[in-house]
Amino acid sequence: MEPMKLSISFPIPDLATASDHEIEGLFPSFDGRWSSQTKALLAQHGVERLDLDGNWASVPPMWRCGSCGRYKAELARLSDVGVLICRLDWHHDHLRDHGKKILKRKGARPSEPEALRRWFSAVETCKDLIERFHPSFVCVDCNAADGEAKRKLKGIVHPDFSFSPAEIATFITIQPGRPHKVDADKAEEIWKSVEDDVLDRIAFAELLAARVADGRHQRQGRKLWPEPPLGPLLRDLSRNPTYPAIPLLQLPSILSSRSLKNDGFRSSLKVRTKPVRVPSQAEFETFTAAQDPKSPWVWVDAGWTCPGCDRSRFECLRESGKNKLSGRLHQFYVYSDEDDYDALRWRNGWNEGGVTYGGHAVVFLCQDCRLVVTDTNKTLTAPSEDCLRIEDLRVLVGDAAPHTRPQVDLEAAQALAEDNFEHVDAARIYWEHRSAARAVLNHYTELTKWRGVDRETAMWIVLEKVGRLDLEDRELPGLLDFMLAEGARFAAQDEASRSDRRTAGTGGAQ
Numbered sequence: 076m077e078p079m080k081l082s083i084s085f086p087i088p089d090l091a092t093a094s095d096h097e098i099e100g101l102f103p104s105f106d107g108r109w110s111s112q113t114k115a116l117l118a119q120h121g122v123e124r125l126d127l128d129g130n131w132a133s134v135p136p137m138w139r140c141g142s143c144g145r146y147k148a149e150l151a152r153l154s155d156v157g158v159l160i161c162r163l164d165w166h167h168d169h170l171r172d173h174g175k176k177i178l179k180r181k182g183a184r185p186s187e188p189e190a191l192r193r194w195f196s197a198v199e200t201c202k203d204l205i206e207r208f209h210p211s212f213v214c215v216d217c218n219a220a221d222g223e224a225k226r227k228l229k230g231i232v233h234p235d236f237s238f239s240p241a242e243i244a245t246f247i248t249i250q251p252g253r254p255h256k257v258d259a260d261k262a263e264e265i266w267k268s269v270e271d272d273v274l275d276r277i278a279f280a281e282l283l284a285a286r287v288a289d290g291r292h293q294r295q296g297r298k299l300w301p302e303p304p305l306g307p308l309l310r311d312l313s314r315n316p317t318y319p320a321i322p323l324l325q326l327p328s329i330l331s332s333r334s335l336k337n338d339g340f341r342s343s344l345k346v347r348t349k350p351v352r353v354p355s356q357a358e359f360e361t362f363t364a365a366q367d368p369k370s371p372w373v374w375v376d377a378g379w380t381c382p383g384c385d386r387s388r389f390e391c392l393r394e395s396g397k398n399k400l401s402g403r404l405h406q407f408y409v410y411s412d413e414d415d416y417d418a419l420r421w422r423n424g425w426n427e428g429g430v431t432y433g434g435h436a437v438v439f440l441c442q443d444c445r446l447v448v449t450d451t452n453k454t455l456t457a458p459s460e461d462c463l464r465i466e467d468l469r470v471l472v473g474d475a476a477p478h479t480r481p482q483v484d485l486e487a488a489q490a491l492a493e494d495n496f497e498h499v500d501a502a503r504i505y506w507e508h509r510s511a512a513r514a515v516l517n518h519y520t521e522l523t524k525w526r527g528v529d530r531e532t533a534m535w536i537v538l539e540k541v542g543r544l545d546l547e548d549r550e551l552p553g554l555l556d557f558m559l560a561e562g563a564r565f566a567a568q569d570e571a572s573r574s575d576r577r578t579a580g581t582g583g584a585q
């Protein structure tokens with residue numbers, strides 16, 4: 076018998092076409108380029124260009140910074156090139172990551188599935204005991220003040236220490252339209268007053284780590300993540316052709332594209348005094364002809380501009396050393412968020428939440444922007460190709476003048492890179508997932524196609540290396556299908572980019 080259908084008519088606003096006024100009325104808990112406050116701020120600063128990020132959009136217009144106490148209206152800042160910057164930072168206690176490292180280091184990670192699950196539960200439980208404050212949004216000035224204070228107190232404060240929002244408030248002086256002034260002496264006082272507590276927590280983490288490694292603090296079963304009741308219902312309905320709920324599920328991403336704005340976020344550059352040698356068009360052509368035809372400098376689109384500094388290829392060509400010209404392009408990855416519910420579940424399992432990347436695109440940076448990444452990595456304890464994002468480069472490189480190497484504030488670069496820990500982690504995990512998925516697909520094909528192994532046996536063999544010991548046996552066929560589909564998706568991407576490069580390569584070499 077057919078299930079009885081209850082017909083509820085539920086009009087969903089069309090967020091793509093709704094007026095700004097309607098959006099504002101519908102979503103008082105959010106903010107965006109549509110809000111009357113944002114518009115008033117643009118008018119007040121006499122500009123139209125806006126850089127409004129997802130953090131800013133996720134809290135209401137009346138939000139105020141938990142550290143300096145300023146309202147959004149005071150936080151919006153005009154950049155030197157006339158863009159209104161509306162951004163917030165996510166500030167968290169780095170001590171938590173430090174504690175996690177200690178807990179995992181000492182733990183001789185068990186390999187048997189049930190033992191690993193229990194060991195992991197112990198790590199999860201204990202790491203919360205090390206954090207000094209809950210993560211929260213703070214204004215960019217307060218987050219930067221935390222970084223600046225730590226840099227000024229380098230060698231004094233513990234390298235993984237973070238000042239809490241309340242502590243930051245005690246050592247900053249608010250300056251309208253400019254970054255906070257940081258009083259290093261006051262910051263040091265704060266550190267002295269909490270030093271005992273911090274070191275005690277670290278010692279406690281060591282103690283806990285030894286106990287966890289001994290098999291203590293374990294918990295049976297699996298943690299169920301609480302979800303608002305509507306979430307799982309909508310997810311199921313969204314896959315059901317009779318009761319499609321897809322439009323409802325898409326609301327968050329449609330709202331976000333209505334709310335955010337990215338007109339460029341950059342500050343200006345100190346003026347260089349050294350005269351700039353501008354190469355001639357003929358020099359540019361001679362230089363280009365002398366390059367390896369396979370190098371992106373030669374075959375990149377004629378309209379290319381560097382995503383970090385906005386300069387054209389010609390503008391990036393500069394003198395280096397004695398009358399020699401140099402110019403190169405370097406590959407750089409830009410990642411996109413995974414937003415498929417199933418994929419997120421298969422990817423993250425117990426460790427839900429946080430940033431998960433599902434794809435990447437290749438862009439090309441000029442040599443100067445690439446050098447910023449290289450130089451920043453020299454300041455980091457854990458260097459990474461992904462230490463800076465394009466947005467960061469745009470801030471750091473600013474309005475780079477043509478034909479010269481821009482001057483970059485490496486301290487600022489280091490601060491931005493240190494705040495990118497989630498991004499760096501997510502990128503690393505993405506590449507691991509990518510190669511795992513491709514390996515699963517290859518191995519599985521080899522076993523089932525060429526060696527006559529049945530699906531069940533092949534599944535056990537290929538999933539062994541994926542190491543998802545948190546999953547129940549009955550979930551493994553689902554994981555296998557997911558990994559095979561991912562493997563095929565990545566293989567197709569790699570094939571497409573190989574043939575792109577081939578076409579581009581021959582095109583440029585003509």
Ligand SMILES: [Zn+2]
Pocket residue numbers: 140141142143144145213214215216217218
């Ligand atoms: Zn603040």
Ligand SMILES: [Zn+2]
Pocket residue numbers: 165166167218221237494
């Ligand atoms: Zn921070």
Ligand SMILES: [Zn+2]
Pocket residue numbers: 381382383384385386440441442443444445
């Ligand atoms: Zn550049």
